[in-house]
Amino acid sequence: MNKDSRKWWTLGTVCFALLMIVLDGNVVNLAIPSILKDFGATMSQIEWVNNAYLLTFAVFLITFGRLGDEIGRKKMFIGGLIAFVIGSVLCGIANDINQLILFRVVQGLGGAAMMPATISLIAANFEKKERGSAMGIWGAVAGLGIVLGPIIGGYLTDKGLGSSLNNFFNISELWRYVFYINVPIGVLALISALRFIPESKDHERTHRFDILGIILSAIAVFFLTFGFIEGAKYGWWTTKESFAIFGQTLNISIFSIIPVFFAVAVIAGALFILVEKKCKKDPLVDLKLFKRKNFSVGNITTSILSFGMMGSFFLLPLFLQIVMGFAPIKTGQVLMPFAITIMIMAPISGKLADKIGGKFLVSTGLLIMAAGAFLLGRFQVNTEIKDLILPFIVMGIGMGLTQAPLTNISLLETPEDEVGGASGVLSTARQIGSVMGIAILGAFLQTILATKIETNVNNIAGLPDSAKTLIVKSIETEGLSEDNSKMETELKKSLANSAGAGIPTVNLSTLTPDQLVAIKAEQTATQNQFAKISEEVALAAKKSFVDSINETFKVAALIALLGVLSSLFFRNSKGSEIKAAAVEIA
Numbered sequence: 001m002n003k004d005s006r007k008w009w010t011l012g013t014v015c016f017a018l019l020m021i022v023l024d025g026n027v028v029n030l031a032i033p034s035i036l037k038d039f040g041a042t043m044s045q046i047e048w049v050n051n052a053y054l055l056t057f058a059v060f061l062i063t064f065g066r067l068g069d070e071i072g073r074k075k076m077f078i079g080g081l082i083a084f085v086i087g088s089v090l091c092g093i094a095n096d097i098n099q100l101i102l103f104r105v106v107q108g109l110g111g112a113a114m115m116p117a118t119i120s121l122i123a124a125n126f127e128k129k130e131r132g133s134a135m136g137i138w139g140a141v142a143g144l145g146i147v148l149g150p151i152i153g154g155y156l157t158d159k160g161l162g163s164s165l166n167n168f169f170n171i172s173e174l175w176r177y178v179f180y181i182n183v184p185i186g187v188l189a190l191i192s193a194l195r196f197i198p199e200s201k202d203h204e205r206t207h208r209f210d211i212l213g214i215i216l217s218a219i220a221v222f223f224l225t226f227g228f229i230e231g232a233k234y235g236w237w238t239t240k241e242s243f244a245i246f247g248q249t250l251n252i253s254i255f256s257i258i259p260v261f262f263a264v265a266v267i268a269g270a271l272f273i274l275v276e277k278k279c280k281k282d283p284l285v286d287l288k289l290f291k292r293k294n295f296s297v298g299n300i301t302t303s304i305l306s307f308g309m310m311g312s313f314f315l316l317p318l319f320l321q322i323v324m325g326f327a328p329i330k331t332g333q334v335l336m337p338f339a340i341t342i343m344i345m346a347p348i349s350g351k352l353a354d355k356i357g358g359k360f361l362v363s364t365g366l367l368i369m370a371a372g373a374f375l376l377g378r379f380q381v382n383t384e385i386k387d388l389i390l391p392f393i394v395m396g397i398g399m400g401l402t403q404a405p406l407t408n409i410s411l412l413e414t415p416e417d418e419v420g421g422a423s424g425v426l427s428t429a430r431q432i433g434s435v436m437g438i439a440i441l442g443a444f445l446q447t448i449l450a451t452k453i454e455t456n457v458n459n460i461a462g463l464p465d466s467a468k469t470l471i472v473k474s475i476e477t478e479g480l481s482e483d484n485s486k487m488e489t490e491l492k493k494s495l496a497n498s499a500g501a502g503i504p505t506v507n508l509s510t511l512t513p514d515q516l517v518a519i520k521a522e523q524t525a526t527q528n529q530f531a532k533i534s535e536e537v538a539l540a541a542k543k544s545f546v547d548s549i550n551e552t553f554k555v556a557a558l559i560a561l562l563g564v565l566s567s568l569f570f571r572n573s574k575g576s577e578i579k580a581a582a583v584e585i586a
Helices: 003-039 043-071 073-092 097-125 128-159 163-168 174-180 182-196 211-234 258-278 287-291 293-323 328-334 336-356 359-376 385-411 416-458 465-478 485-501 513-567 576-585
Strands: 243-245 248-250
Touching (some): 003 043, 003 073, 043 073, 073 097, 073 174, 128 174, 287 293, 293 385, 293 513, 328 336, 359 385, 359 513
Antiparallel strands (some): 243 248
């Protein structure tokens, strides 16, 4: 097979593995309620089904990216692929929630090994003039995973593989299929990787292993990511819930443990920079990378893009499922114009980047993304599916225009022997931005929601104070999730009980016909009154959700505008400036 054909097979293989990673992140979310029920897990435990994966993934990205440069990117990719598949099988056969959490860590290790390798293998096999097109296809596959994730996850969780195959495989807990689906994809990717991907690494020198750098970077990323993930739970500043580890509760007066975690992350990060500066031979992260303007600007802009993207992906299903009442599988179908637009625009933007450079495309894409977020922040309680199409397309155009050129222009000045470590840093920035987007926008949404719902509920005439307290307390303790419909159900029960309590109990046999008619009329009037109040409460709750989501999308729009500003500092990927900068730094 000639070199030109092999590079396209390499691209296809790494994109296939990328599809598996993106799918896994989307389908598992839809299986969480079923896992919660089947294992009888607590909410804290079930949160860690995702958090264990996210933390492991984020912590080891830099290390595995750099390790790929040293031992070989193909080896790292295949090792990660095998670990991911093994982790998926173990997750599928887990006997309890603790085993599932542990096996998600194995998946996280595999994903962390694969993700930077997908980028570095593309960079190693494609000339700079072609990387934009290649990264465009890479971005389109990520968009495909976003499309298929909710649809596949919803179907597998509800139906499995059909009753005949479910019985044949003796699988009754259908959520296990969301992990088993990775096995055939992973095996095909493994066969293709062994057959088509050429090995690439830094052949010029023997590397040492920067143990201290690995430890410090792991501590910094772990505590930073953990802080963002758990900030809403434990309290960003004052204690909302006590933090316990190994059965011991840690209390710092009225202050939350989260600021301590952020402080540890900052200290470890500062020490990491000092150690890497003093490391004369083979640092984990060569800080000279950040002397390359595009790489520094790229990490900032990538974090901002991921913040807005993942924050939006978090908000949209909430609106569609809680306000519009869609099932998970229908949510995936409704989101298809959004994700399909990303799929279409990503390869187009990649080809454009090869011709005109990435700076203009990144800035324009982020600006369009901000406009899309602003349009999405105009939802109404009576919003219909047709009202979502234009905002989804605008948002998809912005994200699709930005993704591929951003990765390409960020790594453009990076020498090939350092591209693994550089892509690991870039992937870490992307991951931390994603976690920040979900955590910060989620916390903002929850805070605004509590205020909005208290205001809207207090405006309902005739609503008992006890019911008002129930609603506000439910939001404060449970937050906003796909299961918040339970709040409305419990509220209606409370109102029904209150209605029953307000109707006197009498011996009907002692009443005259006229008295019986009067009491029945009173009962009917009382029940109708509370039925009306119940409807008003449901409407107030939905309106509060909508108002809060709208405010949060406006914040996402402002964040995207910050990305526009940061992207203006890129050197464009065409012209003599890039070449001059690369020569100067080298």
